[in-house]
Amino acid sequence: MRTTAVLSKNNFARVFRTVWKNVVSVGLSRAPIELHERVQLSNQIAASLIAFGSLYVLIYHAFGLTLLANLILISVLGSSGVLALNYAGHNLAARYWQSYVFTLSIVIFSAALGPKSGTSLLMCPALAVVFLNFTAREKRSLIFILVTTSMIAIASDFRLVNAKPLLEFPEFYFPWLRVAAHAATFALLAIELFIFMNANEKSRRAAESSSQLTNEILDAVSDSFIYVNRDYKIQYLNPNGQKIFDALGFKTGIGLDFLEISLKYETGDHCARLREAIMNQIPYHEEYFETLMNCWFEVRSNPGPLGCSISYRDVSVRKTAEQQLIHSSKMSSLGEMAGAIAHEINNPMTIIQLSAEQLEISAMDEVVDGEEVAKVSARISETVTRITKIIRGLKNFSRNSDDDPMIATPIKTLIEDTVGLCQERFKNKGIELRVADAVSASILCRPTEVSQVLLNLMGNAFDAIEQRAGQRWVELATSTKLSESGTLISFRVTDCGEGIPEEVAKRILEPFFTTKGVGKGTGLGLSISKGIIETHGGRLYLDRSAKNTTFVVELKTVEASVVSSELAS
Structure with missing residues (x-):
């Protein structure tokens, strides 16, 4: 070439x-x-x-x-x-x-x-x-x-x-x-x-x-943020996260074993639950009251392929606002029931007055009929007991229960206290109140808060069917069922309505969502009730499979031995 x-x-x-x-x-x-x-x-x-x-x-x-x-x-x-x-x-x-x-x-x-x-x-x-x-x-x-x-x-x-x-x-x-x-x-x-x-x-x-x-963003947030690797060693923490370790006396939290620190400075059961979630690589979310710092914290942990992120948020202001809303909701409910409760007390007082007059007349007779006196006295005693239950329910319901301890409470007591506050209201409007026999079980709870939830559900049922034509009724029933975590007690509040539309059902538990008219509801009742039940370790939900409109509250039962020890103390 x-x-x-x-x-x-x-x-x-x-x-x-x-x-x-x-x-x-x-x-x-x-x-x-x-x-x-x-x-x-x-x-x-x-x-x-x-x-x-x-x-x-x-x-x-x-x-x-x-x-x-x-x-x-x-x-x-x-x-x-x-x-x-x-x-x-x-x-x-x-x-x-x-x-x-x-x-x-x-x-x-x-x-x-x-x-x-x-x-x-x-x-x-x-x-x-x-x-x-x-x-x-x-x-x-x-x-x-x-x-x-x-x-x-x-x-x-x-x-x-x-x-x-x-x-x-x-x-x-x-x-x-x-x-x-x-x-x-x-x-x-x-x-x-x-x-x-x-x-x-x-x-x-x-x-x-x-x-x-990412570090600049995390440094700017108000939450305390901590990141631990697969060996549970702290690899990163933002300035607010470092404040936790400053309070514990450490110059820096970097390199420390998070699980060991959590165990050494444990302040409640939430610490053990957080450690378990981190070790099992499952998401965790809880709100708890920190006694050492006298404030409420919201803690979250989210596992990842290289470790786990943990965040702490001071929610004391929000918890205070929530407690004020709960108390306001209770006062609002009492206001709605005031007339019916007054009537509920007035009727027994009339009975007592008539019985006293009957005794006075009997005393004027030359020969006093002992059997008649005993009968009238028993009627007075029974009526006083009825009034006492109403007053006890009012007293318990109106007081602030934020600092109340969890106590073993019979289901029957919760049902009686709740029904005693609302049965006259239902009776006055011609709405049948069906109360099934309460199951023989107890739950660990704050009785006032659980009664508030049940009363709110029954009040919602009342409002939903008040203007309905035909037969109107509301039913409160209880039952038990077995689950992986133990025996659950279910409170079912059902009314004669034929269910809730799907678009409403999706949002029914959201804060400030209401289907009531102006001035009749704030939309906070169900969301507050849901929060109360969740703090008790249970859940509140709408049973969409039920024929009639049904809300369900599920809580864990406690052993009979716990109830006995509570009564003895």
Whole structure:
């Protein structure tokens, strides 16, 4: 073959600079195509192959190897397809295309030049492209591409080892072709390594920037934030988190074993529950009163692949507001029931008055009928007991129960106190109040709060059916059932309504949501009731499967031995 053109050193340098400037810049992050990191890496590889291939096209054209230069040009055009696919948004297809085009190009070069040319060495950078294009997360794509390209490389190597090259060259060309193949292999591997290290450095800087931003955000929040690793060692805590350890006498919390600190300075059962959640890698959320600091805290823990994040929030202001709302709700309920309760007390007082007059008349008789006196006295005693129950219910209901301890309370007592406060209201409006026999069980609770919840549910049922035509009734029933955590007591408040619309049912327990008219409800009753039951370790929900409108309160029962010890004390 003869040389068709000779490039001067200056012309070659000028052409190469032009190619590099106009082609490589397309693949770099300065390109107008905003793509994610892996696609930018693919573009950079494609741009490098285009620039490097264009250089070899110019060199081989200069030395008269036109056919070889044209083969390389085809490979360059194939790499240009990568940029086009990425620009069109077909990112995965672009990476597949790049891996196969590079490998098949090497196979074609090997077939054209034969094994003496050393072009099979270029399979090394070709396989490296596969690893650069696909991450370990893309296991299927990585394995598929790696296996298929390796099979192509191995098959072509076996096929071409003794095959006659498609292009014939004088023997003196082969040492130079081998040098060019070795140089291209080394240069491409170096370029790929540079691209990978550059991308890795960008990722590292981006991760550091993201971490710094996260730390700045966490430092600014008012919550106390702590992060522990898989060995339960504290890796990070914000300034408010450090205040906890300052109060405990530690200069820093970093490096301390969170579980050991929690066990050593345990202030309640919530500490044990938090430790258990962290060790079992399950989310945890609880509100508790911290006696040492005399305030309410909300604690959350969220497990992750590398550790667990824990946050503490002072919710004392909110808890105070909630308690005020609860008390206001109770007073509002008492106001609504005032007339009915007055009537409920007035009737027994009338009975007592009439009985007293009857005794007075009997005392004037010459002969006093002892049996009649005993009968009237018993009626007075029974009526006084009835009034006493009403007054006890009012007293218990109206008082502030925030500081009350949890006590074992019979279900029957809760039912009697609740019904005693509302039965006259139902009677006056002609609404039948059905009270099923209470189950023989007790629950650990604050009786006033549970009675408030039941009274609120019954009041809601009353309001819902007050204007309803036909037979009207509200039922309060109790039952027990077994669960994984033990025996549960269910209070079911059912009215004659035919259920609640789905769009209302979805929001019925939300704060400030109400279907009552203006001035008839605040929308806080059910949400407050839900919060009260949850602090008792139970749940309040709308039974959507029931035929009639039914709200259910579920609480755990206590053993008979606990009830006996409570009564003895």
